[in-house]
Amino acid sequence: MMCRVLSERVNKKGRGAGMYGRKGYQLIKDFASGEKGHLKPFNSKLFDEAIEECDQNHHLIQSLIRKMQQEGLDVHDNRNADHYGALVHHLSLIRNKRCLMAYVHNRADIVRDLAWTIGLEIIELPPDIQEKLTALEKDYFKNHSVAITSYMGKVGIELNVDMVPPKDPYIKIRVVGDIEQGIVMSDKTTNFTRHSMHFLRRTDAEPYIARGQMEELTG
Amino acid sequence: MASNSEMGSADFESLLSTSDVELLKRAWRNEKAAPEILPYQGDLVERAKGQIELVEGNIEDYVEDGIDPLVVSLYQMDLDRTQFLLRSYLRVRLLKIEKFMFHILKSEEAESRLSEQEKAFARRCAADLTKHFEESVLLKLPENYQTVQKQSLISDEDDMVPEPNLDTFVVCRSKNSLKLNLYEEGETPVILDLDRGEPSFVRYRAVKRAFESGEVELI
Known part of the structure; x- marks a missing residue:
């Protein structure tokens, strides 16, 4: 609590001026505060602010370099205040870049994981996950799914099934979501009414379990 | 078939340990570790x-x-296990490629360890992720800061490429008793005795050579 009060005060004071590189750091903190492996909505406010800070840094670097050039100083060899000023802006820019990239990178890791564990089509993802993806992330998801599909096609093995080591070829499941009627499972057509229980081949049931439409009954 | 009964139990063991399923299991375990x-x-x-x-x-x-359906289901179970091993083996590799795509494509040695299909997958992954990075972050940054591999154009090396951490610890088992040199330049020499079949917990880098020559396996 104490910490929170303190940091709020610092924030208020620091607003406007701010410390260089802080935006990127906040962005990473925003990502890290989420549950592991789960996406939060893309924080475009902080993201854009960090990008903007990069722009500011860049302008300041350029104006410092111009100043040194006007004074007839060699930009590379001279170690005056303006040189170090430009260096600070450069370091701030790099720091923000790393944070921005890490933010997008870590989210991309989760996006790929979704393709592996839930489904290769965007419509297979639950609506609440879809909402959290940006348009670019959806494109990335689609592209990556194509990469996986193309690999599987070439080796002739489906890889997005069988995610856990098999114990029994058959498992008992309960239907917990809506599943359209008349789906053919390996050998027979079954009516998967909600709450009904079935004894299915594990490989048949797995995709439905991944999408949360069935649950495995254990014990 | 007749020769089966003439085989001693030691022969049988060695035959068993070189069956393809056992080899696949070993390859899968090594790859995972x-x-x-x-x-x-x-x-x-x-x-x-x-x-x-x-x-x-x-x-x-x-x-x-x-x-008898029971007999059939036993065969089916065995088949399921082998299929899982194969799928998981290929999948673990793809996940590693996803994680270190830029590093793998940069290093000829690492790339040479991939199958043709995996190489195609790695290239595709890298192209997709690069595009995603560019559209999300890089094109919004100042000109000198737009590459994926480097923090800025003045970086001499590629300092933004995630690499596998070879100093991570692995559990390994030696086939024969083996003296392992944990010595690295600038360190006090340390020799570790690996007893036959005893599991040891060592840095991957220290055991890498013995592992690659097949004297040691990872578990």
């Missing part, structure tokens, strides 16, 4: 695929011939 991508076991994968098809055919025949 090693921080970096290992050479692709192409011949083994092809043989395993062939065997899986064969057993699938056999099982269909058994069902048609009306053989």
Whole structure:
């Protein structure tokens, strides 16, 4: 609590001026505060602010370099205040870049994981996950799914099934979501009414379990 | 068939440990435990695929011939396990490629360990992720800061490429007793005795050479 009060005060004071590189750091903190492996909505406010800070840094670097050039100083060899000023802006820019990239990178890791564990089509993802993806992330998801599909096609093995080591070829499941009627499972057509229980081949049931439409009954 | 009964138990053990399923299991375990991508076991994968098809055919025949369903389900279970091993082996590799794509494509040595299909997958992954980075972050940054591999154009090396951590600890087991040199330049020499079959917990880098020559396996 104490910490929170303190940091709020610092924030208020620091607003406007701010410390260089802080935006990127906040962005990473925003990502890290989420549950592991789960996406939060893309924080475009902080993201854009960090990008903007990069722009500011860049302008300041350029104006410092111009100043040194006007004074007839060699930009590379001279170690005056303006040189170090430009260096600070450069370091701030790099720091923000790393944070921005890490933010997008870590989210991309989760996006790929979704393709592996839930489904290769965007419509297979639950609506609440879809909402959290940006348009670019959806494109990335689609592209990556194509990469996986193309690999599987070439080796002739489906890889997005069988995610856990098999114990029994058959498992008992309960239907917990809506599943359209008349789906053919390996050998027979079954009516998967909600709450009904079935004894299915594990490989048949797995995709439905991944999408949360069935649950495995254990014990 | 007749020679089976003449075989001693030691022969049988060694035969068992060199069966393709055992080899596949070892390859899978090694791949899972090693921080970096290992050479692709192409011949083994092809043989395993062939065997899986064969057993699938056999099982269909058994069902048609009306053989006891319990017996059939035992064959099915065995088949499921082998299929899981094969899928998981290929999948673990793809996940590693996803994680270290830029590093793998940069290092000729690492790239040479991939199958042709994996190489295509890695290139595609890298192209997709690069595009995603560019559209999300890089094109919004100042000109000198727009590459994926480097923090800025003045970086001498590629300082933004995630690499596998070879200093991570692995559990390994030696086939014969072995003296392992944990010595690295600038360190006090340390020799570790690995007893035959005893599991040890060591840095991957220290055991890498013995592992690559097949004297040690990871568990």
